[in-house]
Amino acid sequence: MMDIRKGMAEGDKVALAKLITMAEDGRRDAMDIIRDMYGKTGGAYLIGITGPPGVGKSTLTAGLARIYSSLGKKVGIIACDPTSPYTGGAILGDRIRMQQLFTDPNIFIRSMGSRGHLGGLSKSTRIAARIMDIFGMDYIFIETVGVGQSEVEIAGTADTTVMVLAPGLGDDIQAMKAGIMEIGNVFVVNKCDRDGAEKTAREIKAMLDFNGDAAWRPQVILTAAQENKGVDDVMDAIGRHMEYIKDSGVFINKRKEHIRDEIMDLAAQSIMCDIMNGLSKEELSNIVDKVANGETDPYTASDRILKTIRYHLNGRDFD
């Protein structure tokens, strides 16, 4: 077994990769390492890249990462793709668009299956970003799965969220709907060499006009990421948003919100663990049978489970 702590401190990508796997598997030794090295977090800027399937998120991410790397920045990429709800398997294909980055010493790419997690990310995306932060990345790109209308989790994870769209995805009513169209700090209309790109950009701008005097007005940028057209404009827009949130104090509040979410998530997860550990399969199936037979109802049953768990927890030492 290699020394992960040492490897992480020395910039060894094998150690970084192993630690992400351990954290993804929920191993306690991974949490211990992260806990010990937590003081090294906070240096990375998190950029979310989201949008519907096939609009060019991976290609744009690759283009942006290449620019940051050429400026000497260290870049982490977390690319999420959906896991099959039936088999648990997944095809993680974002790397196909990132081939030129594979051997770039400044860049580290990790693909993740959503593994049953809804919201556009994987359950372990946040912790993988933390680990990359500890490793010393300057920028971390988090590419979501192709989203529909309501997967907004990225906005609660990234510092700047880039919403990528393409022409021909729908009319201006689509742009007015609540959900993903509200979370973009920067909007990108990719594949701008196709018909209708200008119209799509106009519709997004009209939608933004309704926001009135919001302190931050997102830019709408036309790109053809495959031809590397407009990618540096996106980088500039990300830079401007970063400046805005840092100068206005939004950054600190945003980070605090994200930390709060993370703590609550972790607490919820460990309560769930306590429930699963404190409740045998037989007990659970007895309860299910009782509800199914009409002897009791789901509300009473879940209350009883919680009472039992609390009773057990009270006997445990808290320090």
Add this chain to the structure above:
Amino acid sequence: MSRPIRVLVAKPGLDGHDRGAKVVARALRDAGMEVIYTGLRQTPEQIVEAAVQEDVDVVALSILSGAHNTLLPKIVQLLREKGAGDKLVVGGGVIPADDIPYLKSQGIAEIFTPGTPTSESVEFIKSHVRIDA
């Protein structure tokens, strides 16, 4: 703990198509594995970097060009140099039976030639990967 087996499906060298690799990728997906597919025309260095960063359990190499005796052992050697020699490396494609003993002696665990049912590759991987979580 039952996390999915992670497999990198990669195509080293100058093959013109990746039909076979895609069929295998799909079969592994349907067997509950996480398959990272990287596309055509990869150098051994690119494949090894991807395998390291993705921390896969298996590197599955598809090759049709005839350059297998050069490229496949090179990949195993680079993995070892990078401290990632723990990964199971398998190969598939148009590979003559006479070359298989040499490839196995170089650290390729198994070679699947045309006509192999995908279930056979799936079973091989499942029985040779140990998930210790």
